[in-house]
Amino acid sequence: MMAVDEWQVIQPKEGNFELLQAINLLLPQLSQRAGSLTLERLDEVLAAPSSHLFVAVNRQGQIGAMLTLVVFPILTGQRAWVEDVVVDTSLRGKGLGRLLTQRALRAAEELGVATVDLTSRASRVAAHGLYESVGFVVRDTSVYRFVVEAS
Numbered sequence: 001m002m003a004v005d006e007w008q009v010i011q012p013k014e015g016n017f018e019l020l021q022a023i024n025l026l027l028p029q030l031s032q033r034a035g036s037l038t039l040e041r042l043d044e045v046l047a048a049p050s051s052h053l054f055v056a057v058n059r060q061g062q063i064g065a066m067l068t069l070v071v072f073p074i075l076t077g078q079r080a081w082v083e084d085v086v087v088d089t090s091l092r093g094k095g096l097g098r099l100l101t102q103r104a105l106r107a108a109e110e111l112g113v114a115t116v117d118l119t120s121r122a123s124r125v126a127a128h129g130l131y132e133s134v135g136f137v138v139r140d141t142s143v144y145r146f147v148v149e150a151s
Contacts, residue, residue: 004095007056007064009103015042019055022063030086054103056087056096064088065096069104071111080108082118085127097130105134119143 012019020039027034045051050072056065065087071080082104087096108116118136120127132138 004099007058007096007099009054009099010057011052011054011107012046015039015046018061019063022055023066026063026066026086026088027084029089030084052104052107054100054107056100064091065100067100067104069107069116071108071113077114078112080111080113080116082116085118093126097127098134101130101134 017039020037020042023042024036027037045068046053050070052069052071054067054069055063057063066084067082067086068084069080070083071078073079082101085097085100087100105116116136117139118131120131
């Protein structure tokens with residue numbers, strides 16, 4: 001069993017095969033609908049000024065978790081969303097989610113963000129506990145989604 005102090009959070013600036021492979025192993029654990037990512041798409045995300053990918057890497061170079069912080073300006077201030085949070089099933093409960101979340105929140109603060117939001121399915125009880133323990137509060141709001149049909 002690997003302790004959380006054997007992991008560090010990094011923010012990759014360019015894609016490579018190892019990062020792509022690790023992300024493609026994590027994505028299906030996040031969503032059954034997630035398709036495979038291409039190196040071109042990964043590079044596009046990493047190059048976007050609004051997108052900040054964080055990954056937890058151990059001393060052997062294994063990527064065990066990821067989180068994306070999306071930062072954007074709106075009329076009422078600088079805002080952020082946490083997206084694509086996933087910890088490998090074999091590593092859950094060891095503190096990697098907390099490590100990633102805390103690093104992303106520090107980055108948001110450094111970027112002048114006023115608020116950070118996220119959504120989480122009701123079935124993800126452990127994730128809810130993590131988010132609340134680092135300071136997120138449940139809002140009395142509804143999230144709506146409109147699916148844009150591909151042409």
